[in-house]
Amino acid sequence: MTTLFWIQTGACGGDSLALLSAESPSLEQLLSHHGVELLWHPSLSHAPTRRFDELIKAIGAGEQRLDILCVEGSIITAPRGTGMFDRHKDRAKMDIVRELAQAAEAVVAMGTCAAYGGVHAAEPNPSDCTGLQFERAQRGGLLGAEWRSKRGLPVINVAGCPAHPHAMSQTLAWLAMGLPIALDAINRPKAFFSAMVHQGCSRNEHHEYDIEDTQPGGQGCMFYNLGCEGPMTQAVCNDDLWQGVSSKTRAGVPCVGCTAPTFPKEGALFVTEKIGAVPVRLPLGVERPRYMAYKNLARAAAPLRLRGLDAGRKTKTPQSGEE
DSSP states (O other): OEEEEEEEOBOOSHHHHHHTTOOTTOHHHHHHTSOEEEEEOTTTOOSOHHHHHHHHHHHHTTSSOOSEEEEESBEEOOSTTOOTTSEETTEEHHHHHHHHHHHOSEEEEESHHHHHOGGGGSTTOTTOEEOSSEETTEEOTTTOTTOOOTTSOOOEEEOBTTBOHHHHHHHHHHHHTTOOOOBOTTSOBTTTSSSBTTTTOTTHHHHHTTOBOSSTTSSSBSTTTSOOOGGGOBOOTTTSOBTTTBOTGGGTOOOOOTTSTTOSOSSOTTOOOEETTEESSOOTTOOHHHHHHHHHHHGGGOOGGGTTOOHHHHTSOOOTTOO
């Protein structure tokens, strides 16, 4: 059996809730088919809280094996580095996490808060929040940049606000089976953080032809005006739809870039900062001079069906070069 201990620090519980909707594998399949023994979860364990204390003591003493430690929520270090703003009884949770991490074969940061600090670490960060091994985009965090688990792994950052259900459940399944997990430069599993949210977005064609929404509720691209971070955000939201049904952009909500260490961005979430007509932040891999030239031509080349023309004009025979 692979033992798993889940601790919640400065968090909303959204990652726990998202995990319940995983299907491949589901939480039940993790426990029954992948041999995971859930030692503790703050919402799912039915034992009294003294069991939580007993487990921490046994793990610290080497009497209870700990294979996977999952941390949900940012690490609160205030006031003045004591962490006592977030405590269990008379002990700071950051100290409990640090002790459990030293005993664990693998440590997984579930969600952007645990990975990078997330919402709680945004300015002005009154509770001095940080992630497990990152503070926003800077290496360090609670455990330090050079920290490694007993299996020799850095903290595995399953980012998201909340994290995608399958990013969580499949990462846990791979760890339980002893399979290697390739990580990117900020310690996210590459299997879930290599493609853009933009890939698979149902509004891709509107993006390519510069057909832009200026307010929510339309069918156009939300990148140019409404702050959509899809072209810059690495996640599987439009490749592996949530609950097999939808995603933010398919529901008409701009991607907010929640898997990035800099989430949430400074300023308004649903506004695209521009210089002239060109967004300040461009899709990953795109050069600004080429983008400006492309944008000037794109709308003129758009097919009639994307230009918002009235039904009468759509029925006309397309001219040469039009669709």
